[in-house]
Amino acid sequence: MRILVSNCNTTEAMTAAICEQAAAAARPGTQIVPLTPSWGPESCESWYDSFLSAAAVLESVRAVAEPFDALVMAGFGEHGRQGARELLDVPVVDITEAAAHLACLLGDRYAVVTSLARTAPIIEESLRATGTWERCGGVYATGIPVLGLEDDVSETSAQFAVQARRAVAGGADVVVLGCAGLSGLHRELVATLDVPVVDGVAAAVGLAETLHGLGLSTSKVAGYAAPPAKRRVVPGGPPSSGGVA
Amino acid sequence: MRILVSNCNTTEAMTAAICEQAAAAARPGTQIVPLTPSWGPESCESWYDSFLSAAAVLESVRAVAEPFDALVMAGFGEHGRQGARELLDVPVVDITEAAAHLACLLGDRYAVVTSLARTAPIIEESLRATGTWERCGGVYATGIPVLGLEDDVSETSAQFAVQARRAVAGGADVVVLGCAGLSGLHRELVATLDVPVVDGVAAAVGLAETLHGLGLSTSKVAGYAAPPAKRRVVPGGPPSSGGVA
Amino acid sequence: MRILVSNCNTTEAMTAAICEQAAAAARPGTQIVPLTPSWGPESCESWYDSFLSAAAVLESVRAVAEPFDALVMAGFGEHGRQGARELLDVPVVDITEAAAHLACLLGDRYAVVTSLARTAPIIEESLRATGTWERCGGVYATGIPVLGLEDDVSETSAQFAVQARRAVAGGADVVVLGCAGLSGLHRELVATLDVPVVDGVAAAVGLAETLHGLGLSTSKVAGYAAPPAKRRVVPGGPPSSGGVA
Amino acid sequence: MRILVSNCNTTEAMTAAICEQAAAAARPGTQIVPLTPSWGPESCESWYDSFLSAAAVLESVRAVAEPFDALVMAGFGEHGRQGARELLDVPVVDITEAAAHLACLLGDRYAVVTSLARTAPIIEESLRATGTWERCGGVYATGIPVLGLEDDVSETSAQFAVQARRAVAGGADVVVLGCAGLSGLHRELVATLDVPVVDGVAAAVGLAETLHGLGLSTSKVAGYAAPPAKRRVVPGGPPSSGGVA
Amino acid sequence: MRILVSNCNTTEAMTAAICEQAAAAARPGTQIVPLTPSWGPESCESWYDSFLSAAAVLESVRAVAEPFDALVMAGFGEHGRQGARELLDVPVVDITEAAAHLACLLGDRYAVVTSLARTAPIIEESLRATGTWERCGGVYATGIPVLGLEDDVSETSAQFAVQARRAVAGGADVVVLGCAGLSGLHRELVATLDVPVVDGVAAAVGLAETLHGLGLSTSKVAGYAAPPAKRRVVPGGPPSSGGVA
């Protein structure tokens, strides 16, 4: 099967790193198709970034010409997944929800460790929408900006471990990595911590493969039916006057 | 004071109708400044529309050169208000939250009557974010598309009244009009129903005036601080490399 | 318009201070009509005080002969507002709910800073009834009794600032002043803290003006219809055998 | 032991009927001491009635000279119990909470059947405060006023049975009688329905006896400590300048 | 009346201690009938223990030949009570729910102090099922294994007091003893702490007596009807092919 994996920001290096993670998690025979949005922020660290990213990713997904069997949306805590569910007939799995759902199978309460504290309310809203917020023991922030997470992976890992231990002391028994494309960090944390560490990209790939394998996709009888045909002026292109599906 | 009132879609006639409503509700001395986003959907009736609209409105607000004292966001149930709170130092009031908060002062349980059923989950998410969802007795849909609401105001009003009465029979005692720019419909419903009918545009103008009058605006110590400076490629313009505030 | 502003206790000096706050917040043309209940406690600091106050305030409101256009109930966390909504046809705004609803427009999570710790559960119940409790980051107490709050405004302000900073450290980004009639304290806190500080009296006046301006008042179709006519023996007067409205 | 049983209204015949119910439920050796408040409404059917009643009952309890070992408050859904917990050192049991707690031991979901629909939100608030609201399958109303419940017990019983069956059809498996002093009605319903029917007065007497027998009473370390000493002008008497306990 | 009191584990000495507690709490005329399950764990300290215990206790209850009027299930936080409600026509009271419901009558928020931290999620699930979890201020653990609780009652008591004080500092005003059969510990804690300390065994006996006295028992119209007749292979006996009631 072919899984389209969309980065939430315009940084190509992050798309590459995310798709490397995705490929490492995928089964033999699964092909990972990378997608970097053609506009939007270089990283998502605010509500403004997240809304900009949602529109840019949705437009970029619409513009993909080649067929694919599932979409994995790789922006931790970012907006947009419900829109993709409307636009597509294939399964859509966001890494935030993927990580949360798998984490619920591994322990009693999961915690998220992420970059900047200001993104915690955005992540919380995304987790609330999954329905698993009551299983969440909190969102912990290291204070490291997204684009600085790979500057010194050892230092980043040390800071993530500090927050993960705070979370465990506070009652969590599973840690979710609150960012994407950081397989080095994930490896170091797995080696450091004695609790399961869930990477959303790998989780989403596994869930997309499972849904595809079971022939399951988004329900189209209610809120996720294709959007009504209408005139939409979309950035960087002529107005679309037809339907969108 | 000057209140910037942003429509969520590109339909100029709706912007005009919304601003007429806003002006009718405003105190003497308040000036209404209309804003139609330069791109996006002609009406919002899906998650996809709503995310597209959020980005378009935020970019359009950023491009406003003239000063203003508050922003009223006139898209019922649409995304974006948290982003505007980050971008601006003046108060931001979304018509969904405005209607919900005022409705809580008028009865025990409010209900929303809106256009298409498919938008109910979007409106629900927006109301949940206000914190008043437990005061909401449900979102009722007439099945009339947004751009058809004014085709026959009497018929539209009759359909809204049917749903409003269902809501009251189900326990609601206040009705919120789940769309913007329909002062004729509002007037007819007020005349028809024996419960308070809250129009979000008027509510938001009143709240914006009150916040401005009390010298209150968005907290900047946490999640609504100005977004970090970074490179963002924004539709229809050169990349922005500076901060956004 | 004329706003009746009821103090929750019998201390005339507090009524005067509250009405001064109200007048400072009111628009030109709004007249503030003070009301001190003729019986009840000199301050409200317990469930017992709060229930005594509710009855006394409701009886005092019923006894007001002159017409008024709205009622503002100025007892932070005190009981009674639903009763006033039954008794009156004009809008009723309690300062607790007013502060909570406005605070929700200014940040992600508000906290209340108040006098004695023992009143926290009473305030919590009042906030739960508004529907905004999930937006509340807690009720913090300074330990200063109500009638001692003005003994040394600088010291009181220092203690409130200590609690407000604890609240912000705990995740709140908006502070609600959990008492009424303390404009000096409010001014000092606004100057001291870098988060919005919401005063319930001012908030309630603004909301009452807005509701009145929009022609909105309490729904009468359900729980807030006028109480049934019956015999009620009311303190300090002959039994009432007629209806109450 | 001696249990003080307070009616919530001034109707002596109801006090007598309530105390008859209480006595029938009490163990040998328990003495029931009736208390009718000296002022307040003749029945409670509104928020206004309930607040008036709360103050009147608390003042009447304070005026009781003879010793007692527990207080049972017999007003279904009415306010005041937290105030009584502050004023007294002996256990306080309200019939609303008593019925709800016992009902939770008898089935999966209980429903309340009561007099007027307008009291449902008041009862709901009282049940929410018990913490058992999520076990409640709803409040159903017969539309019969409190003082008319005994006009024709067979007809009243038939109406209560209709509502009880609606509740069971809606998922409840236990019925709580949402009023006090109606032992005839209770007997008829027990004979008619095939689900447990809980009478709050009997439940409260049983719980008061149990608490007393186990040497348990209200915690005084926090919100239920005796109210602070202060000047309170109480209806029908000279101002009280001392403490209240 | 005769109350069957079932221990959750196979330790006879604990059954004896529990029944001593039960007898001390019972009214004159109530007879306590002890039941030790014939198989299962010697103490319950894990989900595995709790599920093993639930089956063992239910089978042991089914095997009781002599008549009884109520069942008290004495395993704090353990599973099984819903099964017993199906199997029996007499009232069933679990000590966890009994303690929680009585605690709600004594303060604003109760806390549980128990043995091992690992049992906290099991206790939490049991309390959630009562519907009173929102009144619970947390489950605190001393780290002492169940079978070690009586090794040194003074030391155990000291450790429980430490945790109880933490709970009170965290906002609880009532303490629930999260284990059974420890009357010595209960006495020491009552003497040490200034908050009510609720023992579940005594609470359950009181509630069982009250339900029996009022003629109330489990509703049989829905989820607690007798289990369908079917073939069940039960441990240590021949298959049961008939119904179970």
Added chain:
Amino acid sequence: MRILVSNCNTTEAMTAAICEQAAAAARPGTQIVPLTPSWGPESCESWYDSFLSAAAVLESVRAVAEPFDALVMAGFGEHGRQGARELLDVPVVDITEAAAHLACLLGDRYAVVTSLARTAPIIEESLRATGTWERCGGVYATGIPVLGLEDDVSETSAQFAVQARRAVAGGADVVVLGCAGLSGLHRELVATLDVPVVDGVAAAVGLAETLHGLGLSTSKVAGYAAPPAKRRVVPGGPPSSGGVA
């Protein structure tokens, strides 16, 4: 990998059918190892059955000599999964939670359609423990006993379709099949309904494969650590005096 798939009841034919479903869903290379508990009920349709089943399944799992890489527990709504998480080091996936988590990726609100109405509260409790209850639109029952579900698959399918359509009319957009081992029924429903139909056995196999593939298993730092070593008398065997892991 080898997945142990445990039936919750003693009916061998159901074990075979469940394992057929599991094998059909599994990836190439996954081996399904069937497990029928040696005691317990022949079907689970009550709390009593469920508790009996939980103990029997856990003992049967402990007795499995051959190695396996994951456990799938195939009893819809039945107890026991937390115990298995303690006993094993490999991933444990219950079909109830598996179906619920996957369903959350496919729509806005899922509904369960099951056999007897009396099992709805048991299923509800199991779903609440997953954390996804707020995404559940209800549990609908056909009234067909478990062992009668295959008597006439067309009729069973028709009844399930009736309930599924009621659920969709009530707002659900995804249907979860609330029983195991019915691949014929699943096929018919998929062909009949226009919403996704999730089979828990297939879902659990997919999730078990994903967890295993990602090297993730149950957290052992808190509530799911191996149960303490102690004496446990287990049915049909000599007492176990050692640890259990």
